[in-house]
Amino acid sequence: MVTVSPKKKANYPPGPKTHPLLGILPEYAADPIGFMSRSAQEYGDIVHWKSPTLSFYQLNHPDYIEELLVKKNSLFTKHQTFHILRKIWGNGLLVSDGEFWQRQRRLMQPAFHREQIFAYGEVMVDYTKRLLKNWHEDEIRDVHEDMMHLTLEIVAKTLFGTELLEDVTQVEKAMQVSIEYFEARNNNMLLYLTPEWLPIPINLRFKKAVQQFDQLIYRIIQKKRESGKNSHDLLSMLLHIQDEDGTRMSDKQIRDELITLLIAGHETTALALSWTWYLLSQHPEVEQKLLTELQTVLAGRTPTFADLPKLIYTERVIMEVMRLYPPVWAMSRQALQDCEIAGYPIRTGDGVVISPWVMHRDSRYFEQPEVFNPDRWANDFVKKIPTFAYFPFSGGPRVCIGQSFAKMEAVLLLATILQQFKLTLVPNQEIVPWTAFTLRPKYGVKMLLNQR
Ligand code: HEM
Numbered sequence: 001m002v003t004v005s006p007k008k009k010a011n012y013p014p015g016p017k018t019h020p021l022l023g024i025l026p027e028y029a030a031d032p033i034g035f036m037s038r039s040a041q042e043y044g045d046i047v048h049w050k051s052p053t054l055s056f057y058q059l060n061h062p063d064y065i066e067e068l069l070v071k072k073n074s075l076f077t078k079h080q081t082f083h084i085l086r087k088i089w090g091n092g093l094l095v096s097d098g099e100f101w102q103r104q105r106r107l108m109q110p111a112f113h114r115e116q117i118f119a120y121g122e123v124m125v126d127y128t129k130r131l132l133k134n135w136h137e138d139e140i141r142d143v144h145e146d147m148m149h150l151t152l153e154i155v156a157k158t159l160f161g162t163e164l165l166e167d168v169t170q171v172e173k174a175m176q177v178s179i180e181y182f183e184a185r186n187n188n189m190l191l192y193l194t195p196e197w198l199p200i201p202i203n204l205r206f207k208k209a210v211q212q213f214d215q216l217i218y219r220i221i222q223k224k225r226e227s228g229k230n231s232h233d234l235l236s237m238l239l240h241i242q243d244e245d246g247t248r249m250s251d252k253q254i255r256d257e258l259i260t261l262l263i264a265g266h267e268t269t270a271l272a273l274s275w276t277w278y279l280l281s282q283h284p285e286v287e288q289k290l291l292t293e294l295q296t297v298l299a300g301r302t303p304t305f306a307d308l309p310k311l312i313y314t315e316r317v318i319m320e321v322m323r324l325y326p327p328v329w330a331m332s333r334q335a336l337q338d339c340e341i342a343g344y345p346i347r348t349g350d351g352v353v354i355s356p357w358v359m360h361r362d363s364r365y366f367e368q369p370e371v372f373n374p375d376r377w378a379n380d381f382v383k384k385i386p387t388f389a390y391f392p393f394s395g396g397p398r399v400c401i402g403q404s405f406a407k408m409e410a411v412l413l414l415a416t417i418l419q420q421f422k423l424t425l426v427p428n429q430e431i432v433p434w435t436a437f438t439l440r441p442k443y444g445v446k447m448l449l450n451q452r
Pocket of ligand 1: 052093094095105155234260261265266268269272326327330331333392393394397398399400402403405407408
């Protein structure tokens, strides 16, 4: 728990002039990524801004981001704005802290080891082929919706050994409600100041979404327990784990971890793929190069994990997509004690925010940063830039646990789908990034399908 220390005369870095009562909220809420990009351009590597009740430092230099995520990681916790999500995620890995987080991370890590995730490759490809059976010639589909469905089913099958079947729609609805709730509470002044217990429609909708999630997850846990089988997936492992003193993880804690993995483990990868379909449709020369690689390496067969080292250009495409459209477009932390970042004093309770969107478009590290160019990643380019100039999966001890899972999934799904279908963007639709908790295409991505 963070308690705010008394105000001292502060030495603030530069920052935008703000409304005396509302702080930066009106400007931020109108266009969060525009606001953060302008702040970086106008005020430099560290910027200070205030919302009505919060004080934030925005870091726009890889060294300062490293200071936050690696060197001084233990002095910070996830920011309190994140804690709205605690209502749904409970105390799962993404929001838990301290020794408790350390223990949970240690327990879950084996499910994400390279050897283990290789075994998931087959499920990933099989489920993709199942989806493609429902795609038809000349059909128009919202591929963003399809990617969300597919990655959700994959995470449930690989990590919990569960077929979601008709529950997929329920999970998606509950997720939509919670993301809208998070976005609305953080960006709408009136809601921001409204107590969460007030029985207004948005609060009631959110409460119902949490209940629906709970019912589903407890049902999954119950079924697995009744089956009595140790099927070597993460859920079985969590059910069987015992501490040295013989205690087991409570159902509530297992619920929190499952819900976290279900949410964190599907939407982000789905977004990487949705933005891939969009960018490929705008860059036929990249699509052609990709097809040539797939033809050379796979010659029409479906990919396996063994093909991954040879799908070099495919991997570069995914990296470049996540540079321009990082699914997690910003991350925030809160100081647990007085400290310093970039030579500036940070007080207990202050917020620090970093944005892959802003860093990934910084011309100091990326030539022509607005251009979609997967070839920029050739010749080990990633080793030539500072580590935190490109950080779609964050870094330091809180780095994404599903990084290898996600990279493999994105490459396998892209290679499987692209070999079978050509996707053409339906004209006259707006493709706009929506900075909800993640970076979503606001109105989806409608594509025309043609068999190859
Ligand atoms: C392209 C896909 C993905 C991206 C871009 C992504 C990005 C991230 C980022 C940036 C964080 C750190 C958040 C912060 O520090 O505030 C994170 C954490 C996390 N991610 Fe991912 N992620 C992806 C896929 C996955 C997958 C597939 C899983 C699980 C199957 C997963 C599970 C998690 C979990 C549990 C955490 C919390 C880790 C901790 O704090 O110990 N993610 N992810």
